[in-house]
Amino acid sequence: MELQDLILVSTDDHLIEPADMFKYHMKAEFKDRAPKVVHGTAGAHHWVIEGNRAPGLGLNAVAGRPKDEYGFEPVTYEHVRKGCYDVDARVEDMNANGVLGSICFASFPGFAGARFQRIEDKALALATIQAYNDWHIHEWCARHPGRFISLGLLPLWDVDLAVAEVRRLVRLGCHAVSFPDNPALIGLPSLHHECWEPLWAVCEENKVVLCCHIGSGGNAPYPSDESPIDAWITSMPISIANAAADWIFASFWKRYPGLRMALSEGGIGWIPYLLERADFTYQQHSAWTRANFGKDKPSDVFRRHVVTCFIDDEFGLRNRQDVGIDMITWEADYPHSDATWPHSPEHLWQSIRTLPSVDIDKITHLNAMREFSYDPFALLGRENCTVGALRKAAEHVDTRPLSRGGLNPSAGSDKPVTSADIKKILSHV
């Protein structure tokens, strides 16, 4: 296999919602109360939800800049590549990066729609979520058939409504929803609460994956204000290990053998350690904790139910059997600063080229296609889905780095950027 032959399905990317996204999909009675974009201080664009400014137009959407501007926080649409908010341009950027398919997480609503959950008028909140989903499915994903795995938001304050929304999403062909990695941390019942059972049931019944993005419930804490921001960036994905352990020891898996969750942007290289540790915990402590996995071990439950993903993770790939070869997927993370766009295939190839092609195919696309009920080959023809074929269709796309402005965390200083510097610029968005 050559780099050109890779077929890349990315299970974690991000979109920036365009300002007109609620134009066609908000129910008439709520139309004038839909979230809207305003010009704030210093020309920044802000989404306003129910009168409150939502932070972050498109946090960290820096693809296509020179690397010395990767920390600049974009605050207007002009500060980001068009591919962030315009789906035609997005597909061109995917082509340029050899990426066939993509799951696009929400930006201003929060990865799992936390800002929509908090809308006080719950009828408005539901209408907003449904409008969001309709826009996401009909305008973002459907415009380029076979290129996106749609991802719904749910009204999580009421499980009956969430179940109904899952059923509605499934009728629209959607098989993934965004769910907080730890709902207890955003004021919802913990994932162990029995209230969620109907949601688990409807997701299992319809093969809908619960996608839990890092930072959707828990967050990597800044070690200190003076810490180099590199420390925070480094530990961000592994910080989902706490939530991962919580999901592993949940009691509901045995009742929903087909249920799936995904650790979106969690990385994979640390997982074999965590699974061995979970099995040790079970062996060492279950006599008093009364954990009961029947004939299984905790690691069996994880490898059966949890979809994993990585950007760049040579160690994880080398230990793919211990991670769970049948559930590993790849992600591009466009347009965030960890993305290696437009060179993702080259980065991935460095670490994956030595693997057997059967494993490469599982990791790059087959696992994602199976778990997310996604079949691009039927629509597009497999031969048109490779890195080589997609890039050929994108020869006209200008991928040269371009300065775009935004908030500069170092503000002219040449000292290393700290947590405090980042907190300061984020307080302005």
Add this chain to the structure above:
Amino acid sequence: MELQDLILVSTDDHLIEPADMFKYHMKAEFKDRAPKVVHGTAGAHHWVIEGNRAPGLGLNAVAGRPKDEYGFEPVTYEHVRKGCYDVDARVEDMNANGVLGSICFASFPGFAGARFQRIEDKALALATIQAYNDWHIHEWCARHPGRFISLGLLPLWDVDLAVAEVRRLVRLGCHAVSFPDNPALIGLPSLHHECWEPLWAVCEENKVVLCCHIGSGGNAPYPSDESPIDAWITSMPISIANAAADWIFASFWKRYPGLRMALSEGGIGWIPYLLERADFTYQQHSAWTRANFGKDKPSDVFRRHVVTCFIDDEFGLRNRQDVGIDMITWEADYPHSDATWPHSPEHLWQSIRTLPSVDIDKITHLNAMREFSYDPFALLGRENCTVGALRKAAEHVDTRPLSRGGLNPSAGSDKPVTSADIKKILSHV
């Protein structure tokens, strides 16, 4: 090599301070104000510091119980094995477990002495810390020459005092101090603050290792009250990854090439992932974060300066080169519930037996001996230091599991034990 030939130096164990520990070592003027043990409610023993009850006589000191009592919280000296607080009995328990040498962390003061740091009368605080260190060195460690690596506490509220105490400890033969994994989380300056420079300097100059135990600054958060406690136990060691990243990106290593810190009880299997991630962060982000490792990568800094340790970690051992073979050490964690006492050699043997003996020797004792300036062979003769030899000297030690009482987290229920159950019993200690 056979199991009997292993030589085991444990870089993380725990002691419970005996009630008379301040009898001989507190300065006369503070003698009546030394911490003391009182009988509290329901017969529980409590340490009282400056009029305030300190929680936890010996948190989780459950070695020697049947496994279904591993969650019972001991609240009196009668609830724990004598080896927890009596050094003669401790050495017998080490012999029974084939353990030659041991670093013993403090219990009621907090791993890094946080409760002593908070004593309001700073003269009393300093006297308490010095009395603690003198007791630890003269009564605990010195009573059995060659069997312990002494570990000092420091007056961290004043770096000049801390430096002086390091010098005093070194004169007493001590080459390890307990330091918070993230000092910013317990109200001290972050590890990036320049105030620590004299401490780094004196530790480097005298080969004193900063031992950063999990939970000494940061803590693994409970995912939720309803979470099975197994989730928390599982993610506890890996939660130090956030602090580990903070240490990796510290700027002082280049100024103190001989300085060492240890991730005590952190485990090892997740480390190759974190190091690869740190290197990726450096490659991807340093153009804007201005991190500067000169000719090194972040992983080089880690493998040069950070001593790691594990209890049971087959995956980490298999990937020992990626962890850093020359800095891996082993730990027993006696008398805590993750310890496999008195069967630690058997557990370790399962995962280490397939390694080359040169690697086994590094991991089980040579790395620890070199990094902690510890030379038991000179005193005891290498042939008397093996698992086989030590266990022969311990044939009379009764290691049979014994019910000992304590606070039962499930209080008669047969439901799985949750975070809330553990929080509840800990609120009583």
